[in-house]
Amino acid sequence: MQFLFEDFVLDLDRRELTRGSEAIAIGPQVFDLLAHLVQNRERVVSRDDLLDAVWSGRIVSESTLASHINAVRKAIGDSGADQRLVKTIARKGFRFVAEVREAPSLNGSSTPAEPPPSGETPALPLPEKPSIAVMAFQNLSGDPEQDYFADGIVEDIITALSRIRWLFVIARNSSFAYRSRQGDLKQAGRELGVGYVLEGSVRKAANRVRITGQLIDASTGAHLWAERFEGALDDIFALQDQVAASVVGAMAPELERAEIARAQRAPTTSLNAYDCYLRGIANLHRGDRESISDALRLFEQAIALDPGYASAYGMASWCYLWRRVNGWTADRAREAAEGARLAARAVELGRDDAVALTRGGDALGHLAGDLDGGVAMLDRALALNPNLAAAWFLGGYLRVWRGETEVAISHFARAMRLSPLDPEMYRMQAGMAVAHLFAQRFDAASSWAEEAISATCRAF
Incomplete structure (x- = not known):
């Protein structure tokens, strides 16, 4: 209505x-x-x-x-x-x-939606273009230590799908919020505001890996497609591409056979470097002091194994930024200089790598004081991957510091829609509060600050 x-x-x-x-x-x-x-x-x-x-x-x-x-x-x-x-x-x-x-609303409905059952998150409206959430895949390797590998596979599938401009892809932080829930996928689709949900599993044994996936219509719960992909670990990037391409192919009949235009390339040729990178990402998402230190060490190992690994440079630079923001460093000048060096290398090597540009650009803006350069890198990241919630979110903060409050507000709003259940939602809401404060809209700033405080209490 x-x-x-x-x-x-x-x-x-x-x-x-x-x-x-x-x-x-x-x-x-x-x-x-x-x-x-x-x-x-x-x-x-x-x-x-x-x-x-x-x-x-x-x-x-x-x-x-x-x-x-x-x-x-x-x-x-x-x-x-x-x-x-x-x-x-x-x-x-x-x-x-x-x-x-x-x-009536633009979706043609003239009657109010049914209120959600007590305790459920209200439904989000569907985007105007096809939308999907990729849930955390099950690790069937029999070794909990391999969870990072399954998570990394899913993140790469999300990245591959995100490059498709006509597709709206929910960010990893929100879809992974359902990892511990044995919930209804229809409910997940309703709460995330998407039309499709992808679930699956990963099994890694010796030098072999098997990925299974099932595509579900979130409105009906119907299974639209299921497939298994198996190959040598050396072929992991090709397998990820196959999963992404098959998902879109299964959706295509519903989407007037939209064309897949993807120019994929493996992020690294070193599987050992890739393994270190995935372990680093797993630690980075934990966010505490010890985990960030572990993540930095793993990203540095990935760089040592593959000196051309742009995303690893970007993530390492961002670890230095995170340590600085939280006051976890005794030598701020030295770490700022090292983080800026890694960030510059990330954007130099990763001209076509949205993740490297996002993390490296953000670190350049904060650690090197190069707001213009950082914004330029994040804008390029969004041109490459318009579904990358982190680029909208981090770019919003750089825009705030550059005085572009209205652009910052639109960036934060986009990030929140792409990742509506993000554990770091409070940071996006805090960004909204700061942007409105700088724009001298004090009531709106106060409202967003209260939202951020409430979300912080829920997160911790």
Whole structure:
């Protein structure tokens, strides 16, 4: 359902607020607050009503409610002084007083969606283009120590699929959030806002590897395709390409036989280097001090084994950046210089490697103070891989520091949609808060900061 007032469109199914052709970035609770006021515009909505509808009855301070009301007004061009659209009724509550027209959403539905069962995450609207989430594959090797290998295989499949511009691919951090859940894939598709889900398994034994995959229609739970790929470990990159190509081939009948235009190349010719890289990635995602140190050591080993491994340079430089941000280094000048050196090497070697450009470009911006160069590298990464959530997220911060607050906000919004269940969502929300703060939209900044704090509490 869409609600039209003045030159705004509030789309409940897509959870979007737009003004003309411009999307307005607002926090989830601010959106819910506005939606509740608009839907109940025929009456005065009390404070208790808002707490029940937006905060599920949780007690929040008067200042929190006031900041969210102010953020609603700011988003729709209103203010507490004017109260042109949202009127405060003394000692009673609030009422949305603008003239509103209702219309079906762009997806053709004219009836509100069924509310999600209690305890479930609300459904995200489907993107306008075909969409897929690749879940963590099962490790069937019988050795938990091989989990990193299965995860690395999946990350490379995600990367291969992400290069297809007409395909919307959920980021690894969000799809891997389901690793410990034995949930319904239909539910995962609904919560991630995708039409397709890919699940599978990896078995590695001696010099052989077997990858199986199943493609599921997330709306019906129907299996559209299942296949097994097997070969020597030396052929791992070719096997990954086969999986990606077969997935898209299975989706193609539903997508008017869209063409696959991919120019794949193996990231390294050294399988030992690749193994070190995958182990490093596994440690990097843990994020604690010891794991980051282990990740740096493994990326440095990968570089020693393959001096042309651009992604390994990028990840190593980012480890130095992460150590600096968290105050985990005693010699800041030396580590900053080494991180900047590795970042420069990453972007030099990885002109066509989105991961190397993303991590290396971000490290250049922060460690070498080269914001312009860092932004340029991240823009190139997005040109190569428009589905890379990390590039949108990290690029958002560089844009903030360069004073481009509106571009930064759009970058963070895109990252959050590509990875809606990301364990690091709080960092994206914090970026939104900083961008709005720099743009002097203090109510919106306060709202996003509260979202970030809530997400941090859930993450830790």
